[in-house]
Amino acid sequence: MAEEKKGRHYLTGREIKAIVKENNKVIRALEKKKKRKAAESEFLSTMKDPANILEVDDLHSYFFTDQGVVKAVNGVSFEIPQGATVGVVGESGCGKSVTSMSIMRLLQGPYGQIVSGNIRFKSYDFKRDGKGKPIPIWDDDEEGNPQYDEVKDKKGNVKKGKDGKPLLERRQKRDQYGTRLFEMEEKVFDIAEMPTKEMHRLRGRQIAMIFQEPMTSLNPVFTIGNQLDEVTLLHFPGSSREDAKRRSIEMLNLVGIAAPERVYRSYPHELSGGMRQRVMISMALAGDPRLIIADEPTTALDVTIQAQILDLLRDLKKRINGSILLITHDLGIIAEMADYVVVMYAGRIIEKGTASEIFHHPMHPYTIGLQKSKPTMDSESDTLFNIPGNVPNPIDMPDYCYFRERCSGCVKACFGDYPPMVQVSPTHYVACHLYDKEKTE
Amino acid sequence: MMDENEWNKTGSAPSQEETVTQNEAPMSEEEASKSLSEPAEETSEQEAIPQAEETPEQAEAPKKGKVKKPQIPLEEMEAINAKCIESGEFEGFFDEVQAEKERKERDLAAKNDLSAPPDPEALLEVRHLKMYFPVVKSLTGKVKQWLRAVDDVSFKLKEGETLGIVGESGCGKTTMGRAILKLYQPTGGQIFFGGTDIAGYKSSKMRPLRTQMQIIFQDPYSSLPPRSTVGGILSEPVRVHKIVPKDKVKDYVLEVMDQCGLRDYYFERYPHEFSGGQRQRICIARALSVNPKLVVCDEPVSALDVSIQAQIINLLKNLQQQRGLTYVFISHDLSVVKHISDRIGVMYLGSMVEFGDKKAIFSNPMHPYTQALFSAVPNPNPDVKMDRIVLKGDIPSPVKPPMGCKFHTRCPKAMEICKHIAPKYLEYEPGHFVACHCYPQEVQ
Numbered sequence: 001m002a003e004e005k006k007g008r009h010y011l012t013g014r015e016i017k018a019i020v021k022e023n024n025k026v027i028r029a030l031e032k033k034k035k036r037k038a039a040e041s042e043f044l045s046t047m048k049d050p051a052n053i054l055e056v057d058d059l060h061s062y063f064f065t066d067q068g069v070v071k072a073v074n075g076v077s078f079e080i081p082q083g084a085t086v087g088v089v090g091e092s093g094c095g096k097s098v099t100s101m102s103i104m105r106l107l108q109g110p111y112g113q114i115v116s117g118n119i120r121f122k123s124y125d126f127k128r129d130g131k132g133k134p135i136p137i138w139d140d141d142e143e144g145n146p147q148y149d150e151v152k153d154k155k156g157n158v159k160k161g162k163d164g165k166p167l168l169e170r171r172q173k174r175d176q177y178g179t180r181l182f183e184m185e186e187k188v189f190d191i192a193e194m195p196t197k198e199m200h201r202l203r204g205r206q207i208a209m210i211f212q213e214p215m216t217s218l219n220p221v222f223t224i225g226n227q228l229d230e231v232t233l234l235h236f237p238g239s240s241r242e243d244a245k246r247r248s249i250e251m252l253n254l255v256g257i258a259a260p261e262r263v264y265r266s267y268p269h270e271l272s273g274g275m276r277q278r279v280m281i282s283m284a285l286a287g288d289p290r291l292i293i294a295d296e297p298t299t300a301l302d303v304t305i306q307a308q309i310l311d312l313l314r315d316l317k318k319r320i321n322g323s324i325l326l327i328t329h330d331l332g333i334i335a336e337m338a339d340y341v342v343v344m345y346a347g348r349i350i351e352k353g354t355a356s357e358i359f360h361h362p363m364h365p366y367t368i369g370l371q372k373s374k375p376t377m378d379s380e381s382d383t384l385f386n387i388p389g390n391v392p393n394p395i396d397m398p399d400y401c402y403f404r405e406r407c408s409g410c411v412k413a414c415f416g417d418y419p420p421m422v423q424v425s426p427t428h429y430v431a432c433h434l435y436d437k438e439k440t441e
Numbered sequence: 442m443m444d445e446n447e448w449n450k451t452g453s454a455p456s457q458e459e460t461v462t463q464n465e466a467p468m469s470e471e472e473a474s475k476s477l478s479e480p481a482e483e484t485s486e487q488e489a490i491p492q493a494e495e496t497p498e499q500a501e502a503p504k505k506g507k508v509k510k511p512q513i514p515l516e517e518m519e520a521i522n523a524k525c526i527e528s529g530e531f532e533g534f535f536d537e538v539q540a541e542k543e544r545k546e547r548d549l550a551a552k553n554d555l556s557a558p559p560d561p562e563a564l565l566e567v568r569h570l571k572m573y574f575p576v577v578k579s580l581t582g583k584v585k586q587w588l589r590a591v592d593d594v595s596f597k598l599k600e601g602e603t604l605g606i607v608g609e610s611g612c613g614k615t616t617m618g619r620a621i622l623k624l625y626q627p628t629g630g631q632i633f634f635g636g637t638d639i640a641g642y643k644s645s646k647m648r649p650l651r652t653q654m655q656i657i658f659q660d661p662y663s664s665l666p667p668r669s670t671v672g673g674i675l676s677e678p679v680r681v682h683k684i685v686p687k688d689k690v691k692d693y694v695l696e697v698m699d700q701c702g703l704r705d706y707y708f709e710r711y712p713h714e715f716s717g718g719q720r721q722r723i724c725i726a727r728a729l730s731v732n733p734k735l736v737v738c739d740e741p742v743s744a745l746d747v748s749i750q751a752q753i754i755n756l757l758k759n760l761q762q763q764r765g766l767t768y769v770f771i772s773h774d775l776s777v778v779k780h781i782s783d784r785i786g787v788m789y790l791g792s793m794v795e796f797g798d799k800k801a802i803f804s805n806p807m808h809p810y811t812q813a814l815f816s817a818v819p820n821p822n823p824d825v826k827m828d829r830i831v832l833k834g835d836i837p838s839p840v841k842p843p844m845g846c847k848f849h850t851r852c853p854k855a856m857e858i859c860k861h862i863a864p865k866y867l868e869y870e871p872g873h874f875v876a877c878h879c880y881p882q883e884v885q
């Protein structure tokens with residue numbers, strides 16, 4: 001049947017039926033796994049390197065379409081060190097977004113599924129007591145005596161008990177935005193193994209995401225303030241509306257919005273593209289995340305606003321001591337922002353290394369081509385380099401190097417298997433037969 | 442607030458009939474591309490109406506009995522301005538009366554230019570082009586406020602050359618491109634195409650010119666009709682405009698497709714089956730199929746990723762060499778424009794702030810806004826951490842542009858004078874025009 005398929009651009013009804021049947025079987029099993037009840041121990045894991053905050057290990061995320069299985073992410077491994085910015089580049093359709101959606105567990109089900117692999121994340125969560133309640137950090141005086149404050153209701157009036165006396169609560173430590181502090185602990189979770197229900201512990205709080213088109217991710221019928229408050233109310237136990245508002249305004253301040261009170265009361269459509277993207281970033285920050293995934297955060301914006309947002313992201317990373325996974329097709333942005341770079345092509349990583357390795361010593365022919373095709377300000381030549389040809393059909397991937405049809409530097413080995421990942425320096429890896437030691441010798 | 446009469450005073454007002462066309466909603470991309478390929482319906486033509494734009498002197502008589510608003514003292518104006526800038530609400534201060542006065546002075550000064558004969562060397566010469574849209578209407582339907590999307594833009598473009606237009610979104614690039622092609626009826630100014638002023642042409646008079654002027658849109662996804670095949674999309678304008686005899690249409694279309702890097706078996710396929718880059722090639726083929734002289738490319742690569750951008754830019758350049766095309770190439774990214782342009786125009790809030798040869802602009806960007814645009818382009822070298830000029834805030838609303846120099850609310854070099862007096866658009870090197878108080882305001 002495979003032979004037959006080659007010459008045609010379509011599938012017959014019977015072929016599609018067979019595919020659908022096969023797909024449904026796989027999807028059902030995977031969905032069941034996601035819905036299962038699991039003890040925490042089932043998805044606890046350990047980091048290969050404790051300096052990392054995220055380790056993605058041989059991740060496969062597929063789409064089970066009626067035309068066949070699209071291997072959108074096909075064996076991707078990389079890690080994000082604590083405090084670093086990792087950039088992912090590649091042309092559209094290469095699987096950048098699917099990788100980030102897999103980390104967030106937001107793949108469009110039931111057709112989109114993580115099929116195999118591990119995503120280990122070092123979570124820094126509330127320590128919980130026997131009943132599952134977070135343990136507050138009390139703000140006692142120097143001698144260790146508990147301090148008490150009057151409890152206030154939503155309107156700021158002192159709450160009274162049945163006996164008419166003001167209600168008291170023990171004073172809890174708060175962060176600089178006035179949000180209550182709890183005891184924290186570090187755990188490593190394997191996101192790929194977690195039941196969907198458990199994801200709320202990470203999503204939006206410890207891992208936050210900034211999308212390409214801010215308008216689609218903000219709710220048009222609620223004010224910015226409403227949506228920002230929601231993050232705090234959802235993720236920080238014991239927060240009052242007042243606490244939430246204070247935190248929201250602080251967050252808007254943090255992202256450089258000059259009139260936070262006004263923006264707090266605005267609806268998304270009243271803001272410009274740049275402002276909305278700032279609001280998105282402030283919303284991502286409100287959960288106090290340790291990892292921010294920014295998926296083409298500036299592609300919908302023009303260059304001057306892009307410069308503002310990049311400036312902001314750089315500044316914020318320093319301040320919050322978090323890590324950023326930055327996804328883009330613009331090498332210039334990666335060069336400016338990233339410490340490490342991952343280059344993807346057709347669902348696989350073809351090269352990764354530090355920013356300076358990738359930019360000064362790119363090794364894979366695709367990376368080299370990508371760099372040459374970027375229009376730059378200082379290049380003298382008038383014609384731009386462009387990589388000829390197209391990405392192979394995602395449903396029918398070849399078993400040799402995916403880049404072969406477009407590659408100008410083919411060697412004999414390229415007509416054999418898909419090239420393995422070769423380590424060329426402690427941090428630099430490339431998957432290309434040109435650097436395949438045993439074979440070139 | 443301006444009513445219709447006051448509006449007429451400025452001299453660039455549309456006549457009653459034209460106002461009606463103004464009020465129509467702007468054409469969508471699909472409609473616009475249709476109107477480029479199809480002749481207008483006969484019924485919509487009313488040739489009798491004289492079309493030429495009034496020159497300023499025509500509606501000069503001042504209106505009596507109207508009490509002028511007192512002008513706000515300078516100190517107060519400054520205080521408000523300072524506050525606006527500080528709070529990030531970059532609206533700037535706006536004094537309607539003063540702004541109106543300035544516009545009038547400017548239009549009077551432009552009178553000489555408008556009566557001069559067109560430059561015989563230029564294929565396209567635009568003089569003091571204005572495109573205003575009504576935004577606020579009173580209950581009686583009178584326009585109370587105008588959005589000045591393009592306000593007094595002038596340039597010349599020789600045959601076979603490319604003019605790159607850069608500027609942030611919302612600065613009026615698209616509007617200008619569409620006004621040049623008469624997809625909008627310009628509010629004022631002149632557009633000389635091949636030596637004749639087409640600014641006042643009605644659609645029927647434009648029809649024979651339609652094949653000579655084409656446009657390629659930013660979004661390759663929405664500008665192609667989803668229910669026609671690629672062959673159908675490309676054949677239609679060829680057939681309508683009778684570019685080649687009927688029996689040769691298919692061969693001709695296949696030839697154009699080949700030139701644009703489209704394989705022949707795409708002929709029977711539908712737009713949704715193609716990637717962004719391929720769709721943009723289809724749009725280019727459609728524009729070129731009628732053999733135009735001038736093509737307005739409105740952000741043709743902004744929606745595409747880097748590797749595809751390079752393909753499309755190279756394609757446009759090759760086609761230009763083969764066919765001697767003239768391009769107006771619009772983009773917000775200077776690094777893209779650089780590779781295709783001979784001249785570059787930088788727009789801000791409806792005005793041209795700098796214009797010149799590519800070399801002049803790149804070796805010596807004079808206007809602070811151009812300099813900021815330069816430094817906004819990310820540098821693909823991780824070791825060069827440049828001192829970037831980050832402009833604060835957004836582009837202000839073109840309904841109430843800031844007084845004086847429109848850029849002063851965001852300009853890192855703004856001076857006192859910039860808040861009150863608009864800088865003159867002057868030629869500092871041959872062919873290099875700049876409007877900024879940083880440079881002498883006297884013509885050498």
Ligand SMILES: Nc1ncnc2c1ncn2[C@@H]1O[C@H](COP(=O)(O)OP(=O)(O)OP(=O)(O)O)[C@@H](O)[C@H]1O
Nearest residue numbers: 091092093390391713714715716717718719746749
């Ligand atoms: N619905 C479809 N039916 C048939 N072929 C399709 C369909 N969608 C895409 N293709 C083909 O698959 C190939 C890859 O398309 P895809 O949209 O993934 O490209 P891409 O890499 O995203 O390109 P770009 O960056 O230009 O958008 C192209 O050759 C395209 O013609």
Ligand SMILES: Nc1ncnc2c1ncn2[C@@H]1O[C@H](COP(=O)(O)OP(=O)(O)O)[C@@H](O)[C@H]1O
Nearest residue numbers: 063070072091092093094095096097098108394
């Ligand atoms: N909902 C979906 N259904 C089917 N295929 C999808 C879906 N979303 C993405 N894909 C496919 O997955 C691949 C990678 O897509 P994506 O990660 O979105 O690319 P990008 O690198 O542009 O972010 C593409 O081949 C795309 O067609």
Ligand code: SF4
Nearest residue numbers: 401404407414432433
């Ligand atoms: S493995 Fe061969 S075909 Fe693939 S990129 Fe390397 S040289 Fe080119």
Ligand code: SF4
Nearest residue numbers: 846849852859877878
């Ligand atoms: S005139 Fe003044 S505000 Fe305008 S660009 Fe020049 S220096 Fe800046």
Ligand SMILES: [Mg+2]
Nearest residue numbers: 093096097296
């Ligand atoms: Mg994407």
Ligand SMILES: [Mg+2]
Nearest residue numbers: 614615659740
């Ligand atoms: Mg535009």
